[in-house]
Amino acid sequence: MLLSYYQDQFIEAGCDEAGRGCLAGPVFAAAVILPRDFKHEKLTDSKQLSEADRYSLREMIEKKAIAYAVASVDHEEIDHINILNASFLAMHRALDMLGTKPGYLLIDGNRFKKYQEVPHACIVKGDGKYYSIAAASILAKTYRDDFMKNLALLHPEYDWCSNKGYPTVKHRNAVLHYGMSPYHRRSFRITDPQLELFTEEFSEGKVV
Known part of the structure; x- marks a missing residue:
């Protein structure tokens, strides 16, 4: 081969x-x-x-x-x-x-x-x-x-210590409530139906 x-x-x-x-x-x-x-x-x-x-x-x-x-x-x-x-x-x-x-x-x-x-x-x-x-x-x-845990100190409302930025239900709801932080990716749509796939994989307690 x-x-x-x-x-x-x-x-x-x-x-x-x-x-x-x-x-x-x-x-x-x-x-x-x-x-x-x-x-x-x-x-x-x-x-x-x-x-x-x-x-x-x-x-x-x-x-x-x-x-x-x-x-x-x-x-x-x-x-x-x-x-x-x-x-x-x-x-x-x-x-x-x-x-x-x-x-x-x-x-x-x-x-x-x-x-x-x-x-x-x-x-x-x-x-x-x-x-x-x-x-x-x-x-x-x-x-x-490590990087996301440090960012979480600046923005604890998004629960980045746990979800590391992945689109968990808690993270997405926080964005809808507080708006986007300076570190969010503007090209990613929070309400994009495709994100439901990630929500299932990275649901609360399953983020690795």
Whole structure:
């Protein structure tokens, strides 16, 4: 397989993002290069882990990784270029920050905007299949959670400490009651019927 060939021949970096479906705050992305023989029984998709496990694994990843970087694209840039392009841009920025240049990229998801001349593969649900993507998932998620917890100190009314900006019922009702904060994405419609999908997934008590 072509993927196996690239993995055998080149330094591989895994990339993932966090915060794409949120109403507020930036989208974060991480790029991680792990040792070729790296294995860890708990390392998987960040959404399948408890918060305590994510932060414990983040510490381990930062110690064991050959290189890692985390970058973001803020809410204003998201509104200007749309969330899909912002997710790609955040990944590109993380890759720019890596101290070691990868020769091959594993991207979580089904689409990606090519980074320089580096070949890549898009892997649907890749954060549950490849350690490097899972590591990037954990870094992006935890760094973004830290950012949103700090923003919550400025705007406790939106419950960002719990929902991290995702469109829970409580968050959407707070926007309807208080209006949008300076950190909300104006291009995201609070009453958009499509958000009902997120409301079910990120309902109260289920935000991870």
